[in-house]
Amino acid sequence: MEEFHSWDAKAVVRYPLYPAQRAFQASALLRRVSDEQKQEPPPSSSQQRFESHPPGDQPDQEPQRSHHSYTDQGGEESEDYESEEQLQQRILTASLEFVPTHGWTADAIAEGAKSLGLSVAAAGMFHNDGSELILHFVSQCNSELSNLLEEQQKLVQLGQAEKKKTDQFLRDAVEARLRMLIPYIEKWPQAVSILLLPHNIPSSLNLLTSMVDDMWHYAGDQSTDINWYTRRTVLAGIYNTTELVMMQDSSPDFEETWHFLENRIADAMKMGHTAKQVQSTGEALVQGLMGAAVTIKNLAGLNQRR
């Protein structure tokens, strides 16, 4: 059993095997820390903040960020202590702003550190190839997607929204997730190639599988057999190919990408239906053969009960 018995921050820095969780929890913690200067509200009201995601509450500590970040969980502690973990998350988040100009590199991280008022040498805490920055971004996007799907599910449960059909739901989920890449789309090919480096593959694969699992979970998948695997594999394939198409798409608002996505999802649905049909045909055939065998046995007089 892979049990981590201690909080191994170093392991997280080098090989974030569960970057999703760690990134999330660390970033969430850092939101609280980032509100050091703020008046500290009592714990109960900060719990409301968790639910209401007030973007307006964000203090201007991290410089203007044009992209989405974590839902702002308002500060609720003013401890000056900030772990190395939280600091790293803070730097990475701030660095995202500089990615369009500097790419997914140590330069962007250096700029990010500078913008937080830290020394440029802080970028030395991370790998040279910008891996952590990309993984941080991906897990951030995944969490955002989770939240989005969660919200939609709540609306459906409250009866305020229609329950979408599976193909429509998956289309919307993949589109929403891919749209998060739009601000960084020029430098995204670089990011993909870095994610494919051998030392990053465990983490990036982990992030991909948990994202796909999330999407299917909210789409209402309840399979407990081999379908569990085929569905997730197919969706991962759709996501990856659509991502590739998006990187080369120059149509307005990426229309061609969404069109491509629609076709792939339709293909997948058709495949599913075809598989079911093949199975029922097979079953009918078997029944037919069994019937023929019994008939022959009867004709040959072999079916006598002794």
Add this chain to the structure above:
Amino acid sequence: MEAAVAPVVRGLRVGCQRLRYGSGSERKWSLQSKQTSFRSCSTGMTLDNINKPAIDRIIRVDHAGEYGANRIYAGQMAVLGRTTVGPVIQQMWDQEKDHLKKFNELMVTFRVRPTVLLPFWNVAGFALGAGTALLGKEGAMACTVAVEESISEHYNNQIRTLMEEDPEKYKELLQIIKKFRDDELEHHDVGLDHNAELAPAYSLLKTAIQIGCKAAIFLSERI
């Protein structure tokens, strides 16, 4: 203010430690629940407060086990369905179907991945059931005795593990596993009552099947 904050932070840090197992939406849930749960001890299993890797394994292997047992009885029925022990096997099979249904539900609730070896257990289980049934009624009963003994022992181990972890939190799961273990022991006794020990090469057969079961359990927990 400091004092009020510190315990909540501690609560959150504790929450963070548990978060390391999560994936998907329960990540963000956990922090919320930890906030509320600091005030009152959280009881009962929820997606957030369980030891996810351990529960994952437990549900995955039990699901695989019940699935396999289903297929074994199906194999036995295919051969011996129209004999005198048919109804006995059918009744045991129906109980296994119930068990499988329960684990299917648990699997969805706790978002557990099924074992990738399911198609293999499908075929292997049926083959084992049919194969032992071809040795005669006693052979089928011997197979039942062997398998049920393995499964009961396995369930007992799981009960021990869960009791050591947190009997309160895992109360429902413990109840379920205990009930299923009792059912399996009953099947074991039924098998003995129907002359399992008269099967050809009984001890050899039994040992071989039990080794197979142990291997199946080992693999299903991990893969």
